[in-house]
Amino acid sequence: MENERALNLAIMAAQILLKNGAETNRIETTADMILSSLGYISHTFVTPTTIIISIEDESGKLETAIRRVHSRIIDLSKVDMVNSFSRDFCMGKISLDDGIEYLSEIDRKPRYRPLYRVLGGCLGASMSMLIFGGTWADFLPTFVTVFITLSLLYNIERYEFSVFLTNLLGSIIISLFALSFTYLGFGQNLNKIIIGSIMPLVPGVAITNGARDFMSGDLISGTARTAEAVMNAAAIAVGVGVTLQVWFYLRGI
Amino acid sequence: MLNVIYMFFSVIGFGIIFNLPMKMLPLAALSAAVGQAGYTIIMDRFQSPVAATVLSAIIIGLLGEVMARTFKKPATLFVIPGILPLVPGAYIYQTMLYLVQDNIKLAIEYGLLTGFVSLGIAASLMAVTTFWNLIFNKK
Numbered sequence: 001m002e003n004e005r006a007l008n009l010a011i012m013a014a015q016i017l018l019k020n021g022a023e024t025n026r027i028e029t030t031a032d033m034i035l036s037s038l039g040y041i042s043h044t045f046v047t048p049t050t051i052i053i054s055i056e057d058e059s060g061k062l063e064t065a066i067r068r069v070h071s072r073i074i075d076l077s078k079v080d081m082v083n084s085f086s087r088d089f090c091m092g093k094i095s096l097d098d099g100i101e102y103l104s105e106i107d108r109k110p111r112y113r114p115l116y117r118v119l120g121g122c123l124g125a126s127m128s129m130l131i132f133g134g135t136w137a138d139f140l141p142t143f144v145t146v147f148i149t150l151s152l153l154y155n156i157e158r159y160e161f162s163v164f165l166t167n168l169l170g171s172i173i174i175s176l177f178a179l180s181f182t183y184l185g186f187g188q189n190l191n192k193i194i195i196g197s198i199m200p201l202v203p204g205v206a207i208t209n210g211a212r213d214f215m216s217g218d219l220i221s222g223t224a225r226t227a228e229a230v231m232n233a234a235a236i237a238v239g240v241g242v243t244l245q246v247w248f249y250l251r252g253i
Numbered sequence: 254m255l256n257v258i259y260m261f262f263s264v265i266g267f268g269i270i271f272n273l274p275m276k277m278l279p280l281a282a283l284s285a286a287v288g289q290a291g292y293t294i295i296m297d298r299f300q301s302p303v304a305a306t307v308l309s310a311i312i313i314g315l316l317g318e319v320m321a322r323t324f325k326k327p328a329t330l331f332v333i334p335g336i337l338p339l340v341p342g343a344y345i346y347q348t349m350l351y352l353v354q355d356n357i358k359l360a361i362e363y364g365l366l367t368g369f370v371s372l373g374i375a376a377s378l379m380a381v382t383t384f385w386n387l388i389f390n391k392k
Contacts, residue, residue: 075272076330083327111272120269127263129339131256195343204340211375237349
């Protein structure tokens with residue numbers, strides 16, 4: 001029983017980390033640290049969709065558990081909370097039973113309200129647009145474009161479409177609005193508006209985490225994450241590319 | 254240098270998407286702003302996006318580690334929102350635009366640039382973390 005509870009705790013921590021966008025190395029280290037503080041020898045294998053942990057106690061008895069993770073978001077405050085939890089746990093401040101309860105509490109913590117997240121995306125996108133060389137005349141069009149796109153995307157989040165589809169849809173909407181705004185005379189630089197607006201969709205974290213996984217030797221995760229990033233970037237590129245193509249064709253430019 | 258200010262607010266925005274705790278938003282934004290200052294300087298001097306991105310990522314990585322040590326939080330918290338505006342979204346877009354326009358030569362050029370910039374970000378972050386742990390976290 002003791003072994004199972006320890007394994008359960010470690011795999012829960014790993015699952016929360018993976019679901020919220022931590023890099024592979026951190027997940028494996030956290031699980032290993034939790035288990036070794038309880039006196040087990042552990043073997044952890046984490047890919048972006050699966051967690052496998054196997055432990056061995058002093059008598060040589062083996063236990064293994066597998067968890068499947070279907071969708072991943074980025075929620076840095078949960079990564080932070082699990083991180084401080086594992087530190088406290090390893091120092092013996094939290095017992096095994098409390099630990100399991102504490103982790104499921106972390107898992108249920110809400111994110112910022114959708115409105116704040118949409119506004120955050122608008123701010124981030126418009127400011128990036130200015131960094132990329134847009135003008136203040138492009139500010140409002142970018143802001144409105146992102147506001148509409150993200151509100152829509154967060155509304156259909158509960159249907160759990162694949163990220164490929166969401167990005168495709170998002171980039172089509174973005175380019176349609178950007179094209180209409182510049183056509184109607186709001187905003188000057190079509191390119192800058194589009195580049196700025198796709199920033200909240202661009203898989204920046206996936207690209208970086210993928211490359212980091214490679215460099216820390218987690219080849220399978222690295223390949224998978226990089227492939228995911230390339231797929232999502234392709235979705236955005238196709239969405240923007242096709243919309244521009246059709247628009248220019250219809251307008252005859 | 255206005256870019257530094259834009260960067261600050263941009264990172265606050267992205268920090269909210271990534272659900273960064275309220276207290277850490279300005280810190281992450283600050284490190285990104287300093288990184289952007291480095292980016293602007295290198296871009297003015299050498300016109301090399303890869304070199305500028307690498308320097309900027311090193312700055313963000315280092316500041317992230319310093320803040321991680323000071324506030325006892327994982328460095329990722331400060332690094333991830335900070336590097337997001339560095340990620341070559343613009344190059345991805347340009348690659349696609351040239352592909353659509355049948356300009357394969359420029360498309361390949363921008364495609365390669367995208368790859369190098371992303372590798373540059375990852376390599377610099379990795380290098381900073383490795384050396385930092387080597388020097389300060391001896392176990």
